[in-house]
Amino acid sequence: KSVPLDVMLDAANLAVFYSKGRTVGSADVYYTQVRFLRRARGGKKGLVIPTREKNLFIRLDEGRVEVDGRIVLEQGLRVDPSSSVIKVDGMRIPTAPGHVVLALNKPRGVHSTMSDDRGRPCVGDYLKGRRERLFHVGRLDADTEGLLLLTNDGELARFMELPSTGWIRRYRVRAYGKADTAALAKIANGVEIEGVKYGPVEAKLDKATGDNQWLTIAIKEGKNREVKKLCEYLGLKVNRLIRVSFGPFALGELERGGIAEIAPKAMKAAIGDKFFKGSTDSHADRRRKIQRS
Secondary structure: OOEEHHHHHHHHOOEEEEOOOOOOOOOOOEEEEOEEEOOOHHHOOEEEEEOOOOEEEEEHHHOOEEEOOEEOOOOOOEEOOOOOOEEEOOEEEOOOOOOOEEEEEEOOOOEOOOOOOOOOOEHHHHOOOOOOOOEEEOOOOOOEEEEEEEEOOHHHHHHHHOHHHOOOEEEEEEEEOOOOHHHHHOOOOOEEEOOEEEOOOEEEEEEEEOOEEEEEEEEOOOOOOHHHHHHHHOOOEEEEEEEEEEOOEEOOOOOOOOEEEOOHHHHHHHHOOOOOOOOOOOHHHHHHHHHHO
């Protein structure tokens, strides 16, 4: 179904790279949102691209917007969002952007950042070539490995990591020391450590290997270094920590350093229509709902 170009651009909340002529991937490239203005400078109409520095205005009569190989200079063009190829300054922009949710099996020693000014390994090293701006869903310490979810929607990331969402974070833990069922029962109903209250914990002893023990620990809150602090409370020193699942999503057989895109159907089954096509909520409505959660 064809729609007016300006309506489609406005409704889709398009995202593009705007690099000011620099190579995509340089530090100056900023992934941002494009919106169409029906009334703009001097009565002209065009696109506004917010960047870190300032809002960049693109007028249609400047010849910088291209649809299906043709430069658009006039208002009123109708396009097909499912098939039209739209470019701004020669760079293609998605006409029907959806939510992207990725699962990364983060290796140990990798920092949960998109870049590192000290040259240390980081999550961004595994995402080269992806054009989305991605948000972590619950960070992992550098020495923690396993499942790290990422999404191109900051509000969705916040929703998924809120304790009120009720999603369980499950970890496999190898720790030095001895703990038995009675010791694990001390944290089952929650505990206060150094003035910080931690909620109920599911913990079970899997096996012992020499001076180490393997445990499975499940929590809902995901506070800073929560699993390590809980183990320290029990007299255990964690020497390996792997997140194996987050809510309904499991690490499974995903190889170390591997990335898998979670299908929209699976996300819709886990979350519902709140963040997916067909939802009538505005961005402001969604923010209010999250704040009330």
